[in-house]
Every structure is written in C-alpha cells, then in structure tokens.
Amino acid sequence: MREPATYSPTQKLLHWAVALIxxxxxxxxLAMTNVGEGPLQNQLYEMHKSFGLVVLALVLARVLVRLSRGAPAPEDGIPGWQRVAARVSHASLYLLILIVPLLGWAGTSACCAPVNLFGALPLTLPISGGMPVGEAILKVHGAAAFALTALVGVxxxxxxxxHVVRRDGTLRRMLAGG
Ligand code: HEM
Ligand code: HEM
Structure with missing residues (x-):
C-alpha cells in the first residue's frame, strides 16, 4: 500500500462528511424508533434511509480513493502495538460503514417499505423472504450500527x-490545512 506524506483534501472531505452523516x-x-407513529416518524424514516444511501455512496468513493492513494504512515514515535491497533480499528471502521448501510437497505427492501432516494429515485432491492427475513436483517443492522457507534467512540x-496528551500531529493531519 502506498504511503503519501499527507491525506489528500478529498480524503479529508470524505472522512468528515461521512463522520457527520x-x-x-x-x-x-434513535428518534424515529422512539417518537411514536405519525407523519414525523415517517419523515424521519425517509430521512434515515436516504442519508444512509448517501453515506454508502460516499464510503464507496472513499474506499476507492484509499485503495488507489493509500494513507500516510503513522506519526513518528508511536509504539508498535498502537500502530497495529490503529490499523485494525481503521479497517473495522471501513468494514462497518460499508455493511451497516447495506444491511439497512437490504432489510428495508425485504421487509416492508420501498426505498426512495429523497422521494425521487426508487432504489428498492429485489430481496424476497418478506417480514421475517427483513426484520432479521434489520436486527443485525441495528446491532452493527451500535457496534460502529462504540468503535467511533474509541x-x-x-x-x-x-492531540491533547501526546501532542502529536495525528488529528491535525486529518484537518483542513493540517
Ligand atoms: C451509516 C448508515 C446508517 C446508520 C449509522 C444507521 C443506524 C441505525 C441504528 C442505530 C438503528 C437502530 C435504532 C434502534 O433500534 O433504536 C437503525 C435502524 C434502522 N435503519 Fe439504519 N442506519 C444506517 C443506514 C440505513 C439505511 C441505508 C437504511 C435503509 C435504506 C436504514 C434503515 C433502517 C431501518 C428501517 C431501521 C429501523 C429498524 C426498526 O424499526 O427496528 N438504515 N439504523
Ligand atoms: C462516524 C465517524 C467516523 C468514522 C466512520 C471514521 C473513520 C475513520 C477511518 C476509517 C480512518 C482511517 C483513514 C485511512 O487511513 O484511510 C480515520 C482516520 C482518522 N479519524 Fe476518523 N472517523 C470518524 C470520526 C472521527 C472523529 C469525530 C474524529 C476526531 C475527533 C476523527 C479523527 C480521525 C483522525 C485524526 C484520523 C487519522 C488517523 C491517522 O492519521 O492515523 N474521526 N477515521
């Protein structure tokens, strides 16, 4: 894998766009599953499904950029076990941000609801099995999403x-101008 000196502006933009979404x-x-039935719940579901597909597209672009361009080597002085931990956790983050939206998309398509990108582009996948299959996939989707949330916390x-304790450039080099 190539090791450029910095993350490119595209890599930084994609990192922060995906993080925000x-x-x-x-x-x-959490809001849509707790708000109770009604028009607000429907709007939240539609928003969740559409922005979930936006994340998926951004992540696919991100993976392509990562594979073609690589990423900078860790900052100097970082112990070996932390380099390994960073590599494993970054690979796990990539894996989870790919499978979480894919599972949401597959589960919704199978169980019960059409998937329309911002109400404009029908994208329901042809997945059979109905409610039981859809609900099972969505259960895994929710669990994987909470695992992703925990890993993002770490x-x-x-x-x-x-940034604060070691005072090295790891955070700065993922920021604009860093
Ligand atoms: C990175 C993208 C996504 C994240 C982080 C995410 C996160 C979550 C989380 C945390 C839940 C569980 C809520 C709960 O049980 O309290 C959930 C539920 C759900 N997600 Fe996603 N999701 C994403 C993408 C998608 C996509 C692309 C779709 C469909 C096209 C989707 C459809 C659903 C549905 C239908 C539920 C509700 C399941 C139920 O009612 O039990 N999600 N999502
Ligand atoms: C959902 C949220 C996030 C996801 C999915 C995510 C995912 C990732 C991934 C996969 C990488 C590895 C990039 C690569 O080498 O190609 C990375 C790097 C990085 N992320 Fe995040 N990230 C998220 C949020 C954040 C937040 C909120 C911060 C800061 C507080 C942050 C700070 C960083 C930094 C500093 C790096 C560079 C690490 C290095 O150069 O070794 N990330 N992130």
Missing part, C-alpha cells in the same frame, strides 16, 4: 489522546 444517522435512528478518544 453517521452521527446524524444514529440520532435520527476512535474519537484515540484522536483526542494524540
């Missing part, structure tokens, strides 16, 4: 540890 997705998911703590 994933946080929004979890908040909207990831943010690690980024802050680098």
């Amino acid at each position: 994933v946080v929004e997705q979890v908040i909207v998911a 990831h943010v703590a690690a980024a802050l540890h680098h």
